[in-house]
Amino acid sequence: MYLKNIFKILLLLQILTVVNYSQQSLDIYGGFAKLLRPKFRLNSFEGNAMNFNRTIDWEYGFSSASIMATQQANEIQLAFLGKRIGAHYIYARYTPGFQKSFTINTDTLVTISDSVNVLNSLLNYSEILGLGYSYQFSNNLSIGATFRYFEEEYSEENVYFYFSDTLNSIITKIDSWKKTHWRGDFGLTYQPIDNLLLSLSSANLLILNQKGEFEENNNLELKTDKVAILGIEYQPLNNLFLHAVYESTSSFLVGSDFKFDLFGGNLAFGFSLFHDKYQTPYIAGVQPSISFAYKSISIDVSAILYSDERNSVMDVQNLLTDGIHNITNNQFSYNKIVANFNLALNFKRKQKLDLLDVEILNPIYPILSEEYLENPFAVGKVVNLSNEDIVIKPSSYISNINGDVVSSPSLLIAPYDTISVPFFTVISREFSHFDKREIGQAYFYLTSIYDDNDDELQKPILINGLNSWDSQVNNLRYFVKYDYNDANKYSKDILRNNREMLSTIDERLLVFIQTKIIFNYFIKKMQYVSDPRSSTEYVQFPSQTIEVAGGDCDDLSVAFSALLESIGIQTAFVDYKSEEKISHVNLLVNTKLKPEEAELITQNDKKYFIRKNVAGTEEIWIPIELTSLTNFNTAWEIASSKFNSEAIDELGLAKKKVVIYDIY
């Protein structure tokens, strides 16, 4: 057996490549602006050392590559799993295909017996796994870190001579060296405006837990020069994206991609070219790519085509001088096609609607329950986060006011539009018996129709007592109608006692005489009593006014109106607004008399007013002042004088200084 053991400098490298990629930041997904596009699935640390991701829950993906030169296809290059928890995004990947192997022919022949053996050296770099974490501070700022575990192994066959007294021998033996390390990188993304995203990240910033070395062959160890990487993505048009990456080694990558809507998804074509300091020529290669994303699935196919010819057998000199800086993209990498499949496993349904804020228009006045059916008590600002029309169903629940969630009318909201959404409520009597005001909680819900709640918001709300009034004279009618039965009984009892007299009058005067009788009976029992000191206006219900035998102008007007309305006599409040903001309220009563019948009740046409009813018939209305606390005729004259002066002569009705509110 002969040994031609010559440790010449290696002359020839026979390179069998399993997979390879590019420059530090060349992404296996190809030429896309991937950070700026919300639907783009990210599973790479190469172009995303800051672990930026927009997924909202789980995400799973894998990739496979086909090496053109060797016609070798790998089953799984990479498999990953990501999970978002609030602002945190955690990511882990297993990269069985991220390795690079070299078989180095030493050109040393060893002849033993009749066989001739060539001594080889083996060199292997592999990235085993990676972990990532990022935190989203706001919609436009995210910071993250990635950690990747690498293994390197170098082994060479050596010839050993054994000499002894009886036998001399030659044997070949493999000597190997192994090295492992963790690589840690940091990065941030910042999106100052909707169509621009900037990123800054590192490569080899931290080399951690380094074990082993190649000793005298340390020039074959994976290079870990520190590199800063600056990225920019820009969307000048709705369908066009531009991206560029610059590395502190002076390597760079630029590209663009164009997306189309197709079958409800996005089809994108991208093209990038890159310059790598350690590869030739200046533009080391190009990267055409195609991607289709539909809902939570995306499929991407990209090719990496190097500018120079890559043979499977190459000179080793380059390896010895420049070394390997990146096991996925280096001077020995082949043209390849990479296919990726990603699936977003969103167990958490994607939020389509965002309830930005809710303005509570007014405190709750339980007496105004009917009012809340027509007028919202709160208005929310809602944005459609999706790219489709959504029918939204707003609803609300107020503690101690509602027995159940109250739905408001549905609304249509256009994609990405922001609209105001009114919230209505229903206050049932069983929940409205409040003696004092209290703070409740209002819960606002937004539902995209057929789905669960999309967003919700909670706000404190002031709930007033049942006798509280919002100072809107128009709303006094709710106090009038609150206890109609009691008022009806009171009025009927009075009229029953005057049945004989009523049976003798001109039937045209019935309403007028009934009004006069009830007024004279009611008012002689009353005295003027101011409201209790309170931060809100307090109005008594008619039964309370009758019970306590007194009240202010609101209470007396409400009570007398209820007494008439409960027996079918039409009334209206007259609101006299003063500049000192001290309002006065009295009543108008519909006598049902026609204008030509006015002389039946008065010879003075300043004591009545003609109003046309909804049927177009003109009727005589007379004003009544309740606080006069005198007889009917005096109350009538006082109110007539005030109405003539302020409503008619001073044009108060036209200038809205005097307003008539009909009770309906």
Add this chain to the structure above:
Amino acid sequence: MKNIKLVILIFLLSSILFAQEFKVNKINGKVLVQKGLEDSYTPVKSGDILNGDDLIITEDKSFIQLERENNRFILKANSALGLNHIRKVSVNDLLLALAMEEIRNIPTNKQNGIEKNTAVYGENISTDVDSKLPINKLGNMKINGAKQLSENGFHESAIIVSKDTFRKYPSTKLNFDDRIYFANLLEDLNLYNETLDEYNSISKLDLTKDQQTFVNNKIEKISIKNLEN
């Protein structure tokens, strides 16, 4: 010369704004006053002081001359006039007053046209209200008073009085000539929308053929004027 006197008279009278008190200078025949909100009427004597919220009524062959701050106003026979109307009203205030005609009505969206039923007791036999004066003529007398306001330059005030009278005394609305008189006042003030409304209302009266033709022609002419404005 006559025109100059009229202009001077109008100028003098136009300064009587919200007159508080009027002195009765002269009286001829029977003149009554209804004070404030009283139902009764009392005779007026020369030298009496009358308030702005009083209503003056002159019977046949009667007149009254009133004076306030050296300005005089004569109310001729068969007329009635509230003294608060002897004042200059701006066109803007006239428009507000006309707008109040609608404001005081019951809004059509409030009742759904359903009238409440009220039980009717008894028979149509009597009333407890005394009829102290024959007021069946009062509407026409008020229209006469309004015309005299206009003749004295208070056109806007005259229109307001006429509208109120037409409403409170429906029979006065049926007088074609009176309606045309006040419609023309509106037209003279270039209030074409309001004039059109008035003519449209007049066209719904029971008119003769000639009257109908006249009204239709007026409506056509004023519509054109309205468009030109």
